[in-house]
Amino acid sequence: MTPRRNRMLSVITLLVGVSLAAVFGLRGCDDLKSYFFDPSQVVAGAVKGDQSFRLGGMVKDGSFIRVPESLDVSFVVTDFAQEVKVLYNGLLPDLFREGQGVVATGKLNQYGEFVAENILAKHDENYMPPEVADSLKQKPPETDY
Amino acid sequence: MIPELGQVALILCLMLALAQMVFGFAGAATNRANWMAVVKPAAIGQMVFATLSFATLVIAFLQDDFTVSYVANNSNTALPTLYKVAAVWGAHEGSLLLWVLVQSGWTCAVALGSGRLPQVFSSRVIATLGFVSVGFLLFILLTSNPFWRMMPGAFEGQDLNPLLQDFGLAVHPPVLYLGYIGFSVAFAFAIATMLGGDLNTQWARWTRPWTTLAWLFLTIGIALGSWWAYYELGWGGWWFWDAVENASFMPWLIGTALIHSLAVTDKRGLFKSWTLLLSILAFSLSLLGTFLVRSGVLVSVHSFASDPERGLYILIFLGVVVCSALLLYALRAHRFDEQGHFDLVSRETALLVNNVLLVSAAFVVLFGTLYPLINEGLGLPKVSVGEPWFNAYFVPLALLLMASLGIGMHTLWRVSNTNSLVRRLRWLAVVAVIAALVLPSLFFGRTAVMTVLGTAAALWVILSTASELWIRYRTNGNVRMPRAMVGMLVAHVGVALCVAGVTYTSAYSDQRDVALKAGESYTLGNYSFELQTVKQVEGPNYVAQEATVGLAYKGKSLGVLKPQKRLYRVQKSPMTESDIHARLSRDVYVALGADLGNGSYSLRLQIKPMVRFIWLGALIMALGGFLALTDRRYYLERRAVEAGSKARTA
Numbered sequence: 166m167t168p169r170r171n172r173m174l175s176v177i178t179l180l181v182g183v184s185l186a187a188v189f190g191l192r193g194c195d196d197l198k199s200y201f202f203d204p205s206q207v208v209a210g211a212v213k214g215d216q217s218f219r220l221g222g223m224v225k226d227g228s229f230i231r232v233p234e235s236l237d238v239s240f241v242v243t244d245f246a247q248e249v250k251v252l253y254n255g256l257l258p259d260l261f262r263e264g265q266g267v268v269a270t271g272k273l274n275q276y277g278e279f280v281a282e283n284i285l286a287k288h289d290e291n292y293m294p295p296e297v298a299d300s301l302k303q304k305p306p307e308t309d310y
Numbered sequence: 311m312i313p314e315l316g317q318v319a320l321i322l323c324l325m326l327a328l329a330q331m332v333f334g335f336a337g338a339a340t341n342r343a344n345w346m347a348v349v350k351p352a353a354i355g356q357m358v359f360a361t362l363s364f365a366t367l368v369i370a371f372l373q374d375d376f377t378v379s380y381v382a383n384n385s386n387t388a389l390p391t392l393y394k395v396a397a398v399w400g401a402h403e404g405s406l407l408l409w410v411l412v413q414s415g416w417t418c419a420v421a422l423g424s425g426r427l428p429q430v431f432s433s434r435v436i437a438t439l440g441f442v443s444v445g446f447l448l449f450i451l452l453t454s455n456p457f458w459r460m461m462p463g464a465f466e467g468q469d470l471n472p473l474l475q476d477f478g479l480a481v482h483p484p485v486l487y488l489g490y491i492g493f494s495v496a497f498a499f500a501i502a503t504m505l506g507g508d509l510n511t512q513w514a515r516w517t518r519p520w521t522t523l524a525w526l527f528l529t530i531g532i533a534l535g536s537w538w539a540y541y542e543l544g545w546g547g548w549w550f551w552d553a554v555e556n557a558s559f560m561p562w563l564i565g566t567a568l569i570h571s572l573a574v575t576d577k578r579g580l581f582k583s584w585t586l587l588l589s590i591l592a593f594s595l596s597l598l599g600t601f602l603v604r605s606g607v608l609v610s611v612h613s614f615a616s617d618p619e620r621g622l623y624i625l626i627f628l629g630v631v632v633c634s635a636l637l638l639y640a641l642r643a644h645r646f647d648e649q650g651h652f653d654l655v656s657r658e659t660a661l662l663v664n665n666v667l668l669v670s671a672a673f674v675v676l677f678g679t680l681y682p683l684i685n686e687g688l689g690l691p692k693v694s695v696g697e698p699w700f701n702a703y704f705v706p707l708a709l710l711l712m713a714s715l716g717i718g719m720h721t722l723w724r725v726s727n728t729n730s731l732v733r734r735l736r737w738l739a740v741v742a743v744i745a746a747l748v749l750p751s752l753f754f755g756r757t758a759v760m761t762v763l764g765t766a767a768a769l770w771v772i773l774s775t776a777s778e779l780w781i782r783y784r785t786n787g788n789v790r791m792p793r794a795m796v797g798m799l800v801a802h803v804g805v806a807l808c809v810a811g812v813t814y815t816s817a818y819s820d821q822r823d824v825a826l827k828a829g830e831s832y833t834l835g836n837y838s839f840e841l842q843t844v845k846q847v848e849g850p851n852y853v854a855q856e857a858t859v860g861l862a863y864k865g866k867s868l869g870v871l872k873p874q875k876r877l878y879r880v881q882k883s884p885m886t887e888s889d890i891h892a893r894l895s896r897d898v899y900v901a902l903g904a905d906l907g908n909g910s911y912s913l914r915l916q917i918k919p920m921v922r923f924i925w926l927g928a929l930i931m932a933l934g935g936f937l938a939l940t941d942r943r944y945y946l947e948r949r950a951v952e953a954g955s956k957a958r959t960a
């Protein structure tokens with residue numbers, strides 16, 4: 166390859182690279198990724214306005230309520246320090262249970278309740294989303310819980 | 311007794327892999343033919359003992375030997391026989407044993423198929439493969455032994471994770487591994503080339519069929535995984551940009567780039583060092599994928615129960631492989647000078663653009679996958695990077711790739727006439743764009759920017775392929791062409807179909823969660839769903855509620871669907887078993903949810919237009935790879951070259 170061709174190629178590569186970088190830069194990252202909060206952070210006001218985020222924690226024992234014969238459910242997500250009430254309309258994942266880890270995606274409504282669009286439950290008996298495990302590790306449950 | 315035999319066989323495997331590695335490298339370095347002669351029998355022996363070891367684990371599963379803790383944790387007497395076999399690779403330890411088996415299979419194939427390669431070169435190739443085998447064998451023996459006994463043995467097994475009790479899973483991992491590990495062959499060829507420092511580009515020709523074969527398996531493996539996730543895991547989702555899916559997708563993207571750059575290196579002797587780098591990258595990303603899956607550092611629906619010790623081992627192994635390979639590359643790559651010349655408008659440039667885009671796409675995926683980890687490492691707020699992010703960055707690259715693909719197919723090596731290229735393609739572009747503007751609204755009554763772009767991209771590639779055939783027919787009176795060329799065209803049509811499937815499924819899927827009582831029905835689009843009955847049924851190792859849902863299209867009955875909600879007896883975990891009414895044009899997907907009380911049940915109803923095109927496209931891509939692989943000219947050329955080189959030495 167002659168030096169001229171060589172240069173031409175580098176220029177093309179560079180152009181493609183720069184334009185891609187520009188696309189990246191202009192779009193910004195922030196609106197495309199979602200944040201993960203636990204109930205304590207939510208109660209402390211970490212969520213800004215209408216922002217969609219992922220809420221993780223345990224489904225509190227005895228908190229699950231279903232409006233009879235409908236898909237409307239509500240339950241409480243706890244990290245053993247604070248609690249957030251979650252509202253959801255739809256099918257729950259197979260492994261959703263009280264006393265188990267859950268990650269819900271959605272937004273807070275005006276009453277501070279979390280309206281979930283999507284709910285993920287842990288994958289198998291040994292598995293807990295690492296985020297949930299972490300946030301529970303930081304706040305161990307009371308021994309008499 | 312039998313599991314101990316498996317253990318011994320595994321240790322023998324390690325010894326043979328070590329011999330392969332040491333004698334291969336040392337023999338090649340000192341040019342001792344008798345040392346180098348060791349590698350081939352060692353590779354065959356490794357294959358024999360790996361098979362033996364794997365067979366003992368299969369036997370342990372078939373015999374319900376619950377004194378072996380891996381069997382006790384992943385099987386059960388009530389598990390159907392097919393799944394007992396599939397359970398062998400259903401969890402961490404066994405899947406590593408599968409890895410070792412597949413690795414030894416590839417090594418053996420290379421050893422047997424490399425008879426005509428120069429001995430020094432083939433020794434180094436097999437030695438490199440031996441090195442990789444050693445890494446994985448040590449990993450199994452030190453941290454993840456599937457033959458571990460427990461005393462006293464369990465009376466009954468814990469059963470296989472119900473999610474994995476499925477045909478898709480029985481075949482998905484082996485095929486995927488064939489692909490992942492297949493890239494170790496390209497890697498080994500690259501290492502041997504750099505060690506040898508040969509300036510000719512023979513190695514590129516030797517590597518090509520192996521790389522294509524590995525790519526073919528990876529393509530099918532990913533498609534199978536996506537299909538499995540679709541009907542078993544995801545309630546109708548076919549791709550989640552989940553860390554584990556990304557782990558298989560990155561090597562695929564790099565592998566695709568590698569196939570294309572190998573073509574340039576083989577045909578034109580250009581892009582040599584770039585091809586070497588891609589060979590290293592493809593396998594490194596396969597290893598990185600393994601690390602991500604096995605270490606549990608990332609949130610994923612696929613994560614196995616994780617163990618930091620194992621993660622650390624793979625991280626170290628990954629570090630050793632990648633660093634030594636890149637060090638070698640840094641020391642030797644400059645020797646592979648580029649000589650040759652091509653114009654701005656030429657096939658070389660088209661393939662360069664292809665490579666830049668594919669590699670960028672791979673890095674986008676890599677970045678998105680690791681972003682949460684980086685954030686966590688820096689102590690920033692926890693984030694998750696999901697579908698919107700990946701779509702925003704990946705889709706534009708994919709569209710650019712499609713645009714350049716249509717042009718690239720018509721370019722010639724060295725130099726292409728820009729005017730004739732424009733003349734050939736301008737009307738195709740116009741037709742593709744107009745059709746894309748019209749078709750979606752015609753069939754679905756509404757349209758969107760992404761739909762138009764996706765349709766245009768798919769049509770553009772298909773039209774471009776068709777015109778290639780047409781021009782051939784017009785000039786030659788027939789469409790005869792080399793098999794490799796047929797493969798290329800077929801694979802590109804596969805890409806177009808896949809893109810079309812993705813576009814239409816994403817844009818026009820309809821989904822509704824509903825609550826129905828027996829006798830009630832719900833209408834979604836043109837389809838009506840009537841819940842007829844829900845009754846209890848018994849499976850071998852589960853009980854299930856089975857709904858009978860009558861499906862009708864515009865009032866015309868299409869039969870019944872029978873989705874189930876299973877409860878597996880041992881693991882006590884519920885599982886949704888969806889039912890699908892499949893047609894090429896669309897899937898109707900019904901999943902049964904929970905009992906809502908008073909005879910009411912929740913159902914998830916979905917209509918997914920053209921979703922089959924996604925996997926069909928992938929299979930056609932793989933078919934293209936297969937066709938390219940079987941090009942006769944290719945093997946003749948190889949023989950001719952060898953005859954030539956023999957004549958020279960004589």
